[in-house]
Amino acid sequence: LQPTTGVMSKISYETLQSTVEDILRHSTETKKRNFTETIELQIALKNIDPQRDKRFSGSLRLPNVCKKKLKFCILGDVFHCEKAQELGIDFRDVEMLKQFNRNKKLVKKLAQQYDVFFASETVIRQIPRLLGPGLNKAGKFPTLITHGDNIQAKMNEVQSTVKFQMKKVLCLGVAVGHVELTKEQIVQNLQLSINFLVSLLKKHWQNVRALYVKSSMGPVQRIY
16 A cells, blocks of 8 residues: 555655554553444544534545444335345334334434434335434435345445534544554555545645544544
């Protein structure tokens, strides 16, 4: 893996390598946890007014899985419910969804149980009628799947996608990997994520106050 040029030149390839080495050493040797730690990129922004400036949003598919432990649920027709069973994924069919009866508390509980929902074409149209706006409010409205889709590939895509979205505050954090990836894979994900983030910002690096990287339970490492 070669260092990328362009906007990345603000942070040397060596800095990223040594930072990732420290994170992995801490996670696997100094204080090994009994779960797979996520590696997060934390961003502090500047010279942006969240109230007045246009809020940016963008998603990038990374070459390596960054979110290992996502819980999926399929809201499916007969075909997709059978596929879900084969893959060992939780599912709900239309009859099960009817039992929610648009009950806000039950829909909220469903939304909290899972990270990502997929829905069949025939089911996705019925979701507002069956469940109300609950999933949408939770930011978890289902992704459409067709009978021709490879569900496992769709899941991998979601697990490898990083999303940058500015809210009302000047800080954001995104998962860019986990400690079971190799050093090179994490560095690659980091480089691409930082490049992409900077490309979304109006004044590019002039909008970046600081960048930090850390594992779930590890110390924070400042890289910019």
